[in-house]
Amino acid sequence: MATVQIIYAHPDPAASRVNKTMVAAVDGAPGIAVHDLYAAYPDFYVDVGREKALLAAADIVVLQHPLYWYSAPALMKEWIDRVLERGWAYGKGGTALQGKKMLSAISAGGPPGAYEAEGYNKYSIDEFLRPFERTAVLCGMDWLPPFVFQGAYGTDDTKVSDHGQGYRAHLIQLQGEGE
Amino acid sequence: MEGGVLLAAFFFLAAAVAVVPFAQRWGLGSVLGYLAAGVLIGPFGLKLVTNPTDILHFAEFGVVMMLFLIGLELEPAKLWRLRRPIVGLGGAQMLATTAAITSVAYFAGFTWQAGLAVGMALALSSTAIALQTLSERNLLGTAAGQSAFSVLLFQDVSVILILAILPLLAVGTGVIDPEHPIDGDAVAGWIRALTVVGVVAGIVVAGRYLLRPVFRFIAGSGSREIFTAFSLLLVVGIALAMQLIGLSPALGTFLAGVVLANSEYRLALESDIEPFKALLLGLFFISVGMSIQFDLVIEAPLQIALLVAGLIAVKLVLLAILGRVFGLGRDQNLVFTFALAQGGEFAFVLFQFATVEGALTPEQTAPLVVVVALTMAITPLLMLLLERVIQPALASAAPKRPDDEMEPQDNPVIIIGYGRFGQIIGRFLHAYGIESTVLDNDPDHVEVLRRFGSSVFYGDATRIDLLESAGGDRAKLIVIAIDDVDKTVEAAGAISERFPKAKILARARNRQEVYRLMDAGVHALRRETFDSALSLAGEAMTMLGAHPYTVRRNMRLFADHDEQALAKGYEVQHDMESQASLARQMRDELAGIMQSDGADEVDDDDRHQGWGGD
Numbered sequence: 001m002a003t004v005q006i007i008y009a010h011p012d013p014a015a016s017r018v019n020k021t022m023v024a025a026v027d028g029a030p031g032i033a034v035h036d037l038y039a040a041y042p043d044f045y046v047d048v049g050r051e052k053a054l055l056a057a058a059d060i061v062v063l064q065h066p067l068y069w070y071s072a073p074a075l076m077k078e079w080i081d082r083v084l085e086r087g088w089a090y091g092k093g094g095t096a097l098q099g100k101k102m103l104s105a106i107s108a109g110g111p112p113g114a115y116e117a118e119g120y121n122k123y124s125i126d127e128f129l130r131p132f133e134r135t136a137v138l139c140g141m142d143w144l145p146p147f148v149f150q151g152a153y154g155t156d157d158t159k160v161s162d163h164g165q166g167y168r169a170h171l172i173q174l175q176g177e178g179e
Numbered sequence: 180m181e182g183g184v185l186l187a188a189f190f191f192l193a194a195a196v197a198v199v200p201f202a203q204r205w206g207l208g209s210v211l212g213y214l215a216a217g218v219l220i221g222p223f224g225l226k227l228v229t230n231p232t233d234i235l236h237f238a239e240f241g242v243v244m245m246l247f248l249i250g251l252e253l254e255p256a257k258l259w260r261l262r263r264p265i266v267g268l269g270g271a272q273m274l275a276t277t278a279a280i281t282s283v284a285y286f287a288g289f290t291w292q293a294g295l296a297v298g299m300a301l302a303l304s305s306t307a308i309a310l311q312t313l314s315e316r317n318l319l320g321t322a323a324g325q326s327a328f329s330v331l332l333f334q335d336v337s338v339i340l341i342l343a344i345l346p347l348l349a350v351g352t353g354v355i356d357p358e359h360p361i362d363g364d365a366v367a368g369w370i371r372a373l374t375v376v377g378v379v380a381g382i383v384v385a386g387r388y389l390l391r392p393v394f395r396f397i398a399g400s401g402s403r404e405i406f407t408a409f410s411l412l413l414v415v416g417i418a419l420a421m422q423l424i425g426l427s428p429a430l431g432t433f434l435a436g437v438v439l440a441n442s443e444y445r446l447a448l449e450s451d452i453e454p455f456k457a458l459l460l461g462l463f464f465i466s467v468g469m470s471i472q473f474d475l476v477i478e479a480p481l482q483i484a485l486l487v488a489g490l491i492a493v494k495l496v497l498l499a500i501l502g503r504v505f506g507l508g509r510d511q512n513l514v515f516t517f518a519l520a521q522g523g524e525f526a527f528v529l530f531q532f533a534t535v536e537g538a539l540t541p542e543q544t545a546p547l548v549v550v551v552a553l554t555m556a557i558t559p560l561l562m563l564l565l566e567r568v569i570q571p572a573l574a575s576a577a578p579k580r581p582d583d584e585m586e587p588q589d590n591p592v593i594i595i596g597y598g599r600f601g602q603i604i605g606r607f608l609h610a611y612g613i614e615s616t617v618l619d620n621d622p623d624h625v626e627v628l629r630r631f632g633s634s635v636f637y638g639d640a641t642r643i644d645l646l647e648s649a650g651g652d653r654a655k656l657i658v659i660a661i662d663d664v665d666k667t668v669e670a671a672g673a674i675s676e677r678f679p680k681a682k683i684l685a686r687a688r689n690r691q692e693v694y695r696l697m698d699a700g701v702h703a704l705r706r707e708t709f710d711s712a713l714s715l716a717g718e719a720m721t722m723l724g725a726h727p728y729t730v731r732r733n734m735r736l737f738a739d740h741d742e743q744a745l746a747k748g749y750e751v752q753h754d755m756e757s758q759a760s761l762a763r764q765m766r767d768e769l770a771g772i773m774q775s776d777g778a779d780e781v782d783d784d785d786r787h788q789g790w791g792g793d
């Protein structure tokens with residue numbers, strides 16, 4: 001069974017609804033591990049060796065975070081900058097991640113209609129995630145279609161918990177495909 | 180004491196209250212204060228109390244209690260660790276001092292027997308004076324304190340032996356046959372030895388197995404004063420038992436203390452006995468002051484002065500030599516030596532006993548009693564001399580040697596004080612490849628660090644010439660990491676004047692010190708416990724379930740807020756009232772911020788407008 005490593009970044013987990021529910025939903029699923037970056041590195045000092053070991057052991061890497069200013073919260077960016085070292089993740093001899101899969105699991109405040117050419121934000125989520133997509137490809141990883149929750153504000157609880165269950169099912173399915 | 184016990188008690192207490200606080204305030208210590216109070220109300224002062232010896236006997240019980248308390252602090256294992264100083268140092272001190280004084284007495288015309296009696300009695304030091312003077316200065320835990328304690332303990336044991344020997348020294352009451360000196364007493368001696376062993380074993384066994392259940396029972400009854408009464412009963416009872424079998428009560432209660440050191444009732448016992456001890460010991464010092472017979476001093480002032488000086492000198496010299504042989508460093512040895520250079524309260528008892536037994540005549544002992552009392556009174560003065568004159572003089576004279584050795588140093592950083600605090604700074608900079616020149620005033624410390632190859636120099640922070648050789652005018656930073664704020668302030672002031680280019684970093688313990696150091700021109704300050712305490716506080720909140728990142732941010736918020744309060748407090752530092760109200764205001768403000776954080780009440784609709792929902 002393919003192993004899933006979720007790299008989770010939420011600076012304010014106490015106030016989270018969507019992401020908290022997602023994390024709770026995958027809890028205990030075999031072969032799926034969550035690594036909370038803001039809990040592990042509250043002072044932004046990312047332990048590169050430890051992170052590399054986590055990635056090396058995983059088949060599927062999930063970057064889970066809320067969309068903040070059309071991007072990821074700051075520690076996720078710091079994590080990418082530090083961990084994906086040249087000579088390890090890319091560049092000469094940088095083959096550690098080759099053949100692994102990467103999935104972005106995103107929650108956004110803006111509703112679906114807002115992420116269209118005619119919508120409020122002018123571009124689709126896919127387009128906003130291009131930097132992540134290129135990062136994955138540059139490291140030789142397969143970029144999977146992102147798993148997105150839109151319209152986080154004001155949604156009812158069932159939608160949120162359905163999303164959590166959907167998340168779990170989606171990851172388990174990916175695990176199966178990874179065989 | 181015509182007016183009865185109450186009147187006498189009134190005089191004692193009044194004298195103590197009137198004199199001791201001043202002695203304390205002027206840094207003379209309470210012992211000197213009590214002694215002075217005694218002289219004041221005694222037969223040679225205002226004549227308010229006239230029978231000092233009776234009171235002295237009663238007050239000696241304070242010494243017994245003191246030893247009980249010391250025993251409580253000493254676990255058996257710790258006592259065992261002290262066996263070398265007790266037997267070695269203590270034994271050597273008794274032998275050497277007795278020999279020296281005996282020979283002086285012999286050449287002064289005493290028979291050798293009388294000389295020996297005098298020698299043994301005067302070889303003893305005063306447990307009460309020495310230990311109280313040391314503990315008043317917080318020196319009991321130091322090497323000097325431990326050594327002094329060991330010697331005193333051995334002396335206490337020796338008293339038993341001396342009491343046994345004194346009757347044999349009686350000239351005229353019986354000629355001692357050198358072949359069979361105590362023949363007739365041999366059987367009695369055995370029985371006595373057995374009783375002693377039995378009683379001591381009894382104390383140990385009872386202390387271990389019997390006292391705990393009794394204590395538990397009494398503590399369970401819930402009446403506080405009965406517990407106190409039992410504590411006192413215990414001490415008094417042991418003292419009586421010891422007296423009965425001819426052992427020193429102090430020794431017996433000490434032993435009982437050691438046995439109880441591990442028990443869960445230790446603290447309760449301590450707090451019960453402590454006030455009695457303190458009062459009785461004060462009374463004891465007062466009666467020593469009263470019993471100084473100044474008429475004898477006036478009759479033969481020169482002779483008495485000579486004897487006092489001689490006794491102190493002999494003790495000082497022998498103690499200094501022994502302290503050195505037993506490995507005390509110079510400063511520790513000085514404290515040890517000065518603390519013990521006096522006659523002891525046991526001498527009073529022994530002289531009296533010796534006169535009764537006919538080993539000495541009253542004419543011989545009378546001046547000696549005065550001498551002993553005077554040396555006891557002089558000890559606190561000697562300690563003051565040591566602290567105020569000798570130690571400072573040595574301290575400023577000592578760095579001469581390293582001063583010469585120190586090549587002009589070129590490191591960009593100078594660290595003054597290389598204890599736990601300074602070392603962290605030095606190690607961190609070293610990891611960056613930045614070397615520091617280190618000054619420390621603990622010779623042993625310097626020795627060790629040198630072995631690790633650091634450029635460490637022995638010296639005092641406030642010596643500006645030393646800092647000059649350390650490269651003060653070329654240094655970018657000077658870190659003052661000593662824990663003495665007065666010295667830090669002094670050093671900072673001197674440095675900013677002499678080396679204005681260097682930035683000064685320093686540690687402080689609390690707000691007041693921060694302000695003083697700011698005034699002294701320090702550029703960067705840290706309160707030494709603040710960061711570690713806050714860090715542990717953060718750990719606590721995390722354990723209570725708060726998220727580490729939120730905790731982290733709040734720790735920073737707290738620290739910044741505190742820093743602001745510190746800055747604001749600086750302006751009102753001399754106004755207690757506005758300081759208090761500032762503290763309250765800042766505290767409420769902080770709670771307001773931290774508790775609203777994370778649970779802010781922004782309207783949900785309002786937020787979701789931002790990214791295209793409406």
Ligand SMILES: Cc1cc2nc3c(=O)[nH]c(=O)nc-3n(C[C@H](O)[C@H](O)[C@H](O)COP(=O)(O)O)c2cc1C
Nearest residue numbers: 016017018019066067068069070107108109110790
């Ligand atoms: C600082 C910040 C920036 C945000 N930026 C965006 C954004 O660019 N686009 C968007 O659709 N939502 C944005 N949001 C809304 C969050 O994405 C949304 O609150 C989150 O996904 C809800 O998930 P949660 O319940 O796990 O916190 C932002 C929220 C914050 C606090």
